[in-house]
Amino acid sequence: EEYALESFELDVCDYLLKPFRFDRFLKAVNKAFALQQLKQPTATSFPPVSHSENITQLFVKVDKKLIQLSVEELYFLESYGNYVKIWVGEVCYLTARTLSSFVDQLPATQFFRVHKSYLLHRKYIDYVEGNQVFMKNGQAVLIGKNYRQAFKRFLLA
Numbered sequence: 001e002e003y004a005l006e007s008f009e010l011d012v013c014d015y016l017l018k019p020f021r022f023d024r025f026l027k028a029v030n031k032a033f034a035l036q037q038l039k040q041p042t043a044t045s046f047p048p049v050s051h052s053e054n055i056t057q058l059f060v061k062v063d064k065k066l067i068q069l070s071v072e073e074l075y076f077l078e079s080y081g082n083y084v085k086i087w088v089g090e091v092c093y094l095t096a097r098t099l100s101s102f103v104d105q106l107p108a109t110q111f112f113r114v115h116k117s118y119l120l121h122r123k124y125i126d127y128v129e130g131n132q133v134f135m136k137n138g139q140a141v142l143i144g145k146n147y148r149q150a151f152k153r154f155l156l157a
Contacts, residue, residue, distance in 0.1 A: 060095040075124040079117040115144035
């Protein structure tokens with residue numbers, strides 16, 4: 001009862017109290033799965049999103065609001081669990097999306113995924129040292145081992 005109000009604000013679909021029976025757990029999982037299926041766009045409802053070199057604005061849901069961000073002003077995006085932190089200068093916005101959804105939407109000539117958790121804008125890279133990229137807003141970002149060679153090619157292109 002003490003968490004009910006907070007759970008409504010977080011769009012929780014169910015709540016289990018320990019100890020719980022397996023059939024109650026299964027009911028909660030099925031409910032969550034059904035809700036997730038409803039949230040997924042179908043192939044007929046939306047056209048597929050692909051890299052667009054002409055995209056200039058991006059709408060993202062932040063704190064129950066849809067805000068518009070300029071693609072040119074995005075420094076980098078950071079995966080944060082089931083969320084993504086979008087860094088615009090020193091300001092950080094938190095949105096409930098995956099990093100992969102942004103990779104598919106942002107221009108590949110300007111943005112590069114340097115780690116499974118980071119997507120950078122070329123324009124705001126200050127310098128690269130070792131296995132880190134230092135951004136113009138003072139943030140340091142790790143370069144993943146599997147991304148190093150492709151990132152070097154991206155920088156030199």
